[in-house]
Amino acid sequence: MDVVISPTPVSAASQAGAKVAEAIANNPRLVLGVATGSSPLGIYEYVRREIEENGLDVSGITCFALDEYVGLPEDHPESYHRVVAATVTEPWGLKPEQVHVPAGNTGNPRQAALDYDQAIKDAGGVDLQIVGIGGNGHIGFNEPGSSLGSRTRVKTLHPRTREDNARFFDGDMNAVPIHCVTQGIGTILDAGSVVMIASGEAKADAIAKMVEGAVSSNCPASALQLHPHVFVYIDDAAAADLQHRDYYDFAVANADKLPGA
Numbered sequence: 001m002d003v004v005i006s007p008t009p010v011s012a013a014s015q016a017g018a019k020v021a022e023a024i025a026n027n028p029r030l031v032l033g034v035a036t037g038s039s040p041l042g043i044y045e046y047v048r049r050e051i052e053e054n055g056l057d058v059s060g061i062t063c064f065a066l067d068e069y070v071g072l073p074e075d076h077p078e079s080y081h082r083v084v085a086a087t088v089t090e091p092w093g094l095k096p097e098q099v100h101v102p103a104g105n106t107g108n109p110r111q112a113a114l115d116y117d118q119a120i121k122d123a124g125g126v127d128l129q130i131v132g133i134g135g136n137g138h139i140g141f142n143e144p145g146s147s148l149g150s151r152t153r154v155k156t157l158h159p160r161t162r163e164d165n166a167r168f169f170d171g172d173m174n175a176v177p178i179h180c181v182t183q184g185i186g187t188i189l190d191a192g193s194v195v196m197i198a199s200g201e202a203k204a205d206a207i208a209k210m211v212e213g214a215v216s217s218n219c220p221a222s223a224l225q226l227h228p229h230v231f232v233y234i235d236d237a238a239a240a241d242l243q244h245r246d247y248y249d250f251a252v253a254n255a256d257k258l259p260g261a
């Protein structure tokens with residue numbers, strides 16, 4: 001993993017945003033995996049500015065969201081359909097048909113999950129996947145205990161996730177849906193590259209386990225160690241529990257000394 005540690009959440013988001021914008025510029029037909037949560041918002045804002053100020057062309061890209069709650073109407077303000085529309089589709093000026101989100105409000109979410117996994121394959125696979133991390137180490141909604149080879153499927157949300165996300169539901173964890181449809185860990189690992197963004201001390205333990213811990217379903221994000229192209233953008237607070245922080249900083253500081261870089 002390339003671990004890039006920045007002094008603030010804003011600078012971490014700018015570095016990650018630049019990586020995503022560069023990928024779009026290099027491939028106007030990029031298939032981009034987008035994540036919800038507060039962590040990627042700085043990336044989306046960075047890309048929006050690149051579109052507005054520097055003419056970055058996003059007219060040919062396709063986006064796939066990681067996950068969706070089961071049972072929330074698509075126009076519910078906290079459904080990931082609405083969140084992705086408000087944070088990516090609308091600010092970037094994408095056409096709705098460029099953006100895909102799993103169908104969570106259907107009579108058959110298991111089938112919707114299978115269909116979604118197939119839709120990603122039919123699109124040629126995700127080129128670059130943006131991910132955040134849950135305080136319990138989840139990626140997407142792959143909770144602890146998830147199969148590291150899992151495909152898009154229905155999961156039950158962990159109580160910690162429902163507590164964490166209660167802030168979006170008037171502080172009421174019982175208002176947070178119980179089930180979700182999420183890309184599996186195997187689905188995420190199929191992406192060409194992965195950009196992880198995280199900040200704040202509440203993520204420090206999960207980040208340390210993801211980067212330096214054992215590959216284990218106890219920390220689903222640790223499966224990213226098996227992926228050859230993962231870029232981790234974090235702030236000082238989220239880096240606090242890393243044992244080899246000085247080494248990661250040294251690697252970044254010397255990256256341009258490599259012949260050909």
Ligand code: GLP
Pocket residue numbers: 035036037038039040066067131132133134135138139140141161165
């Ligand atoms: C939700 C999403 C995850 C996201 C996580 C962290 O659970 N399903 O994809 O990474 O929230 O959210 P935040 O970035 O707000 O801490």
